[in-house]
Amino acid sequence: MIVQRGYTYRLYPTSIQKQSFAQWSGVCRAVYNAALFQRRHFGRKGRYFSFASQCRELTDLRNEFDWIKIVSQTAEQQALKDLDQAHKNFFAGRAGYPTPRRKHTNESFRINGRECSWRKLHRHSALVKLPKIGEVRFRLTRPLPNQKPGCDENGSPFGPDIRSVTISRTALGWQVSFACRFEIEDRSRRNKAVGIDRGVANSIALSTGDLDSIPLEQIRLLDRRHRKHQQAMARRKRGSARYAKARQRAAAVKAKAARIRRQWNHEKTKAIAGRFGTVCIEDLKIVNMTASAKGTIDKPGRNVRQKAGLNRSILEQGWYQFETFLAYKIEAQGGQIIKVNPVNTSRECRKCHCISHRNRESQALFRCIACGHEEHADVHAAKTILRAGTRPSGHKTIPKISRHTFRREKISSL
Numbered sequence: 374m375i376v377q378r379g380y381t382y383r384l385y386p387t388s389i390q391k392q393s394f395a396q397w398s399g400v401c402r403a404v405y406n407a408a409l410f411q412r413r414h415f416g417r418k419g420r421y422f423s424f425a426s427q428c429r430e431l432t433d434l435r436n437e438f439d440w441i442k443i444v445s446q447t448a449e450q451q452a453l454k455d456l457d458q459a460h461k462n463f464f465a466g467r468a469g470y471p472t473p474r475r476k477h478t479n480e481s482f483r484i485n486g487r488e489c490s491w492r493k494l495h496r497h498s499a500l501v502k503l504p505k506i507g508e509v510r511f512r513l514t515r516p517l518p519n520q521k522p523g524c525d526e527n528g529s530p531f532g533p534d535i536r537s538v539t540i541s542r543t544a545l546g547w548q549v550s551f552a553c554r555f556e557i558e559d560r561s562r563r564n565k566a567v568g569i570d571r572g573v574a575n576s577i578a579l580s581t582g583d584l585d586s587i588p589l590e591q592i593r594l595l596d597r598r599h600r601k602h603q604q605a606m607a608r609r610k611r612g613s614a615r616y617a618k619a620r621q622r623a624a625a626v627k628a629k630a631a632r633i634r635r636q637w638n639h640e641k642t643k644a645i646a647g648r649f650g651t652v653c654i655e656d657l658k659i660v661n662m663t664a665s666a667k668g669t670i671d672k673p674g675r676n677v678r679q680k681a682g683l684n685r686s687i688l689e690q691g692w693y694q695f696e697t698f699l700a701y702k703i704e705a706q707g708g709q710i711i712k713v714n715p716v717n718t719s720r721e722c723r724k725c726h727c728i729s730h731r732n733r734e735s736q737a738l739f740r741c742i743a744c745g746h747e748e749h750a751d752v753h754a755a756k757t758i759l760r761a762g763t764r765p766s767g768h769k770t771i772p773k774i775s776r777h778t779f780r781r782e783k784i785s786s787l
């Protein structure tokens with residue numbers, strides 16, 4: 374099976390390279406916005422624009438303006454390609470009408486993979502060679518899978534498997550993302566099934582008894598820091614240099630928290646996809662609908678609930694990402710995800726099927742009031758989910774995740 378995946382690394386550009394990056398993203402943004410204006414304005418008057426026609430006009434523009442010519446033509450063509458795709462998405466009803474790209478928000482440009490190469494310096498250090506800009510150092514935190522047969526592992530000129538190289542600025546600095554297309558072996562579907570329960574004390578509990586938690590304390594600390602920087606913003610004058618500094622700090626802290634969560638989700642979903650062929654999880658949407666009416670499953674103590682509410686909100690933000698990562702990783706291995714109705718998964722005894730909120734003795738303990746069955750509450754719930762999902766009837770298999778959703782997730786997780 375051929376898959377396309379993004380590999381993102383932190384860049385360490387020199388100050389001159391940083392200036393080039395800013396210039397290149399600025400020019401590509403201007404080209405994008407000009408092309409968007411052209412399509413919007415003259416499109417109404419009946420003129421038709423295509424990727425190819427706008428590329429031809431780009432060539433004329435480059436001869437006219439030096440500041441456009443400075444930047445690689447293929448990078449500008451990639452911007453036109455993005456716009457073309459944005460229009461296609463709009464007319465297919467997948468997205469709204471494209472909006473102009475904005476400074477500070479859209480600081481990125483993409484280069485065709487054929488024009489770039491990379492080489493390894495040390496174990497965790499490498500250089501990516503970009504046209505006109507030169508070699509930029511990046512931290513090689515995980516191997517790039519672009520080696521074609523016969524190439525040594527120290528990097529090689531890109532083959533057709535590297536589609537593109539994107540340079541973008543986040544709140545944490547510049548980063549490089551390699552879009553790699555490669556073949557993965559389609560492993561035979563393993564029949565081993567697992568149920569996963571998401572909880573408050575433990576982010577995930579497996580029906581095998583494994584418990585795992587996202588570093589909540591770390592995320593909460595960053596959350597507090599984020600609030601502090603926001604307060605500093607509020608005290609400062611809008612548009613001033615000090616305001617910009619506080620805003621940059623707030624954004625960096627937030628991006629860091631998101632990165633921790635993303636890393637955790639990638640690690641855990643990879644481990645699960647490697648072990649199991651069938652994964653049963655709760656259908657989150659149904660939880661949201663019933664939660665307000667039926668109350669929460671946890672101990673009805675006030676402070677517990679408040680704390681749980683905070684934890685839950687942190688976890689819920691990550692749960693959708695967890696599901697998405699798990700879906701594509703499982704699918705790549707020929708497995709499946711089964712979503713089950715989560716109602717009563719934490720209240721129903723799996724031995725005697727007695728349903729009562731009193732079965733949940735505490736946050737951590739499940740004790741059936743009818744038969745006395747005792748188990749860790751989250752693991753018990755995971756086992757109930759597994760049984761509900763693998764029962765011959767009453768389960769729902771989600772369709773393969775659509776390419777569109779997958780791509781959108783990838784872009785937002787850069």
Ligand SMILES: [Zn+2]
Pocket residue numbers: 722723724725726727741742743744745746
């Ligand atoms: Zn029971």
